[in-house]
Amino acid sequence: MTYKNQKFSFTIYLIIMLTFFNSRNNAQERWSLKASLQFSGGNYSYSNSNQIFYFYGEAHYQKNNWSFNVSVPIVAQNAGGVGRVGGMMLPNGNSDDNHYNMMSGDENNSNFMNNHSMSSFRHFGLGDISLYGSYNVIEDNASLLSLSLNSFVKIPTANYNIGLGTGKFDLGISTTIRKLLDSYAVFIDLGYMEIGDPPNINYKNPLSFGLGLGKFFDGGNYSLLLYYQAYTKIIEGYPAPQLLSLGFNHKINSSLTLSLIGAMGLSRITSSFSLSSGLEWNF
Numbered sequence: 001m002t003y004k005n006q007k008f009s010f011t012i013y014l015i016i017m018l019t020f021f022n023s024r025n026n027a028q029e030r031w032s033l034k035a036s037l038q039f040s041g042g043n044y045s046y047s048n049s050n051q052i053f054y055f056y057g058e059a060h061y062q063k064n065n066w067s068f069n070v071s072v073p074i075v076a077q078n079a080g081g082v083g084r085v086g087g088m089m090l091p092n093g094n095s096d097d098n099h100y101n102m103m104s105g106d107e108n109n110s111n112f113m114n115n116h117s118m119s120s121f122r123h124f125g126l127g128d129i130s131l132y133g134s135y136n137v138i139e140d141n142a143s144l145l146s147l148s149l150n151s152f153v154k155i156p157t158a159n160y161n162i163g164l165g166t167g168k169f170d171l172g173i174s175t176t177i178r179k180l181l182d183s184y185a186v187f188i189d190l191g192y193m194e195i196g197d198p199p200n201i202n203y204k205n206p207l208s209f210g211l212g213l214g215k216f217f218d219g220g221n222y223s224l225l226l227y228y229q230a231y232t233k234i235i236e237g238y239p240a241p242q243l244l245s246l247g248f249n250h251k252i253n254s255s256l257t258l259s260l261i262g263a264m265g266l267s268r269i270t271s272s273f274s275l276s277s278g279l280e281w282n283f
Helices: 014-022 107-113
Strands: 029-042 050-063 066-077 082-085 088-091 123-126 129-140 145-155 170-181 184-195 207-217 222-231 242-251 256-265 273-282
Touching: 050 082, 066 082, 184 222
Parallel strands: none
Antiparallel strands: 029 050, 029 273, 050 066, 066 123, 066 129, 082 088, 129 145, 145 170, 170 184, 184 207, 207 222, 222 242, 242 256, 256 273
């Protein structure tokens, strides 16, 4: 078993980015709770498709320039070997078939899914708990420009033995630049992640890049965000992950916000598609 001390990863879920996108004014202090459901599907370079449900419970706290978020997921999937790595669904090197090994990047080892029923979500349990922190270094109301420093840590609470996670800690840092232009917003994210290696995969520690374009409607009650995220190579022998997402927010009232997100993977090892919906309550 290979173990690397201090191996980390970074990403910010698009749902959190949507919340940041809609925060035009820096709130003095507020709490919010969110429940969301995500469904993803794809081959992840395996021989058959894997279907995954994530149910998230989240708590968010913001005071002045600081914000913190904790996300606790429940996972159900019809085959092991796929989990959240750096916020993406990627191969994690484990299923309940002991012969499975992706260390060499050989796709001939991907037949472990052939014996799994596509209709049975028997891989079920607690996912990896994630913690996020962000600090607004610049919040210039005159130029409508902001710059934040972000951090992320993934706690390996998911059961590695049934393929729900890597069993390792991840952590990372990034910076986000946001510029508002009337009813539009532009985002640029730059980050670095290190990923804890499970026994069967040696992950590379990639840089990440994100570019987002948002649009407000009806005085901010509705918003759209198109977001592209790319990484340098993570698994040797496989292309670097790329994802494209489209998010929609609707402010139902002063306390409730509905979010809908559709995403597609642009490389072989990511999910082919992902659909998410969430409801946030501010108090």
